[in-house]
Amino acid sequence: xxxxxxxxxxxxxxxxxxxxxxxxxxxxxxxxxxxxxxxxxxxxxxxxxxxxxxxxxxxxxxxxxxxxxxxxxxxxxxxxxxxxxxxxxxxxxxxxxxxxxxxxxxxxxxxxxxxxxxxxxxxxxxxxxxxxxxxxxxxxxxxxxx
Amino acid sequence: xxxxxxxxxxxxxxxxxxxxxxxxxxxxxxxxxxxxxxxxxxxxxxxxxxxxxxxxxxxxxxxxxxxxxxxxxxxxxxxxxxxxxxxxxxxxxxxxxxxxxxxxxxxxxxxxxxxxxxxxxxxxxxxxxxxxxxxxxxxxxxxxxxxxxxxxxxxxxxxxxxxxxxxxxxxxxxxxxxxxxxxxxxxxxxxxxxxxxxxxxxxxxxxxxxxxxxxxxxxxxxxxxxxxxxxxxxx
Numbered sequence: 101x102x103x104x105x106x107x108x109x110x111x112x113x114x115x116x117x118x119x120x121x122x123x124x125x126x127x128x129x130x131x132x133x134x135x136x137x138x139x140x141x142x143x144x145x146x147x148x149x150x151x152x153x154x155x156x157x158x159x160x161x162x163x164x165x166x167x168x169x170x171x172x173x174x175x176x177x178x179x180x181x182x183x184x185x186x187x188x189x190x191x192x193x194x195x196x197x198x199x200x201x202x203x204x205x206x207x208x209x210x211x212x213x214x215x216x217x218x219x220x221x222x223x224x225x226x227x228x229x230x231x232x233x234x235x236x237x238x239x240x241x242x243x244x245x246x
Numbered sequence: 247x248x249x250x251x252x253x254x255x256x257x258x259x260x261x262x263x264x265x266x267x268x269x270x271x272x273x274x275x276x277x278x279x280x281x282x283x284x285x286x287x288x289x290x291x292x293x294x295x296x297x298x299x300x301x302x303x304x305x306x307x308x309x310x311x312x313x314x315x316x317x318x319x320x321x322x323x324x325x326x327x328x329x330x331x332x333x334x335x336x337x338x339x340x341x342x343x344x345x346x347x348x349x350x351x352x353x354x355x356x357x358x359x360x361x362x363x364x365x366x367x368x369x370x371x372x373x374x375x376x377x378x379x380x381x382x383x384x385x386x387x388x389x390x391x392x393x394x395x396x397x398x399x400x401x402x403x404x405x406x407x408x409x410x411x412x413x414x415x416x417x418x419x420x421x422x423x424x425x426x427x428x429x430x431x432x433x434x435x436x437x438x439x440x441x442x443x444x445x446x447x448x449x450x451x452x453x454x455x456x457x458x459x460x461x462x463x464x465x466x467x468x469x470x471x472x473x474x475x476x477x478x479x480x481x
Contacts, residue, residue, distance in 0.1 A: 104284035138457040140281045216296045241289055
């Protein structure tokens with residue numbers, strides 16, 4: 101479910117052209133820490149998002165995230181939250197997590213439950229700082245915007 | 247058997263169970279939770295999918311031990327009911343009373359005015375204690391009779407982790423149902439009072455992270471018999 105949300109997020113987000121290189125024209129969806137999606141994660145590999153295809157990567161620790169466009173921070177990687185900001189700098193990347201307080205702590209999108217339904221909080225100022233543009237329809241659907 | 251009473255044959259009974267399973271009572275459970283299905287939905291549709299189960303953890307309804315009350319074919323056979331309203335009476339949340347040979351009064355809690363109160367406490371060790379009260383008042387007025395149903399629900403649930411692999415949920419529930427019928431010249435229905443108590447325990451053991459769980463569930467219930475079954479028709 102969260103995976104389907106993320107694929108949908110990608111449809112509403114515009115990354116700067118320079119974040120795609122001829123060598124890496126794909127949209128990279130990365131999972132930092134344990135993979136909470138199981139085999140579903142590899143199931144979205146190659147899915148079309150606009151005119152780009154999804155490329156899925158899983159990483160145990162920070163360090164290989166340069167190519168990522170969407171970075172899902174797994175709960176197991178909660179310890180790396182403190183170092184996330186300085187390491188990522190202002191790279192055009194959307195960080196996503198279901199760790200409570202993630203958006204308030206400088207994350208891009210935080211999954212929340214609202215009326216028994218999955219929803220999300222967008223930290224639009226962080227997105228802007230990173231040069232990533234969230235469409236107004238995505239902002240309209242968000243439970244709240246920071 | 248009363249004249250005019252609908253009798254269901256075996257095949258119809260089977261069909262009835264399927265109808266309950268796939269259309270009426272638990273629509274979310276029937277849908278298989280596949281990634282493809284979710285990927286075909288747009289964001290607005292995804293945001294409409296309910297993800298919370300009876301144990302208040304994000305998981306599909308079908309995976310929980312005590313999530314919904316299902317009237318199984320076995321239940322129908324064992325209880326000897328021969329019509330749909332009688333079968334519905336087996337479910338705790340539905341109040342069924344027979345008005346005449348072909349008329350039934352079926353009401354479900356939650357359709358009248360109600361009051362809900364809940365209190366939740368999450369401790370540092372990530373255990374969750376929830377108390378819930380629910381009071382429902384359901385009135386129905388027809389020209390030939392009038393009914394009033396009051397339902398009081400008390401629920402307690404405690405969820406905690408045991409090690410990293412076990413997630414235990416224990417719950418206790420009590421429900422008091424108080425039904426009043428105002429007689430008319432046509433119908434006489436005796437009042438109903440019922441006490442229901444239930445307890446459940448669920449243990450979810452993670453076998454493979456995010457892929458395979460073993461859920462052990464245990465549900466015990468006690469229902470005081472309905473005092474004075476109705477059915478007396480005045481002519």
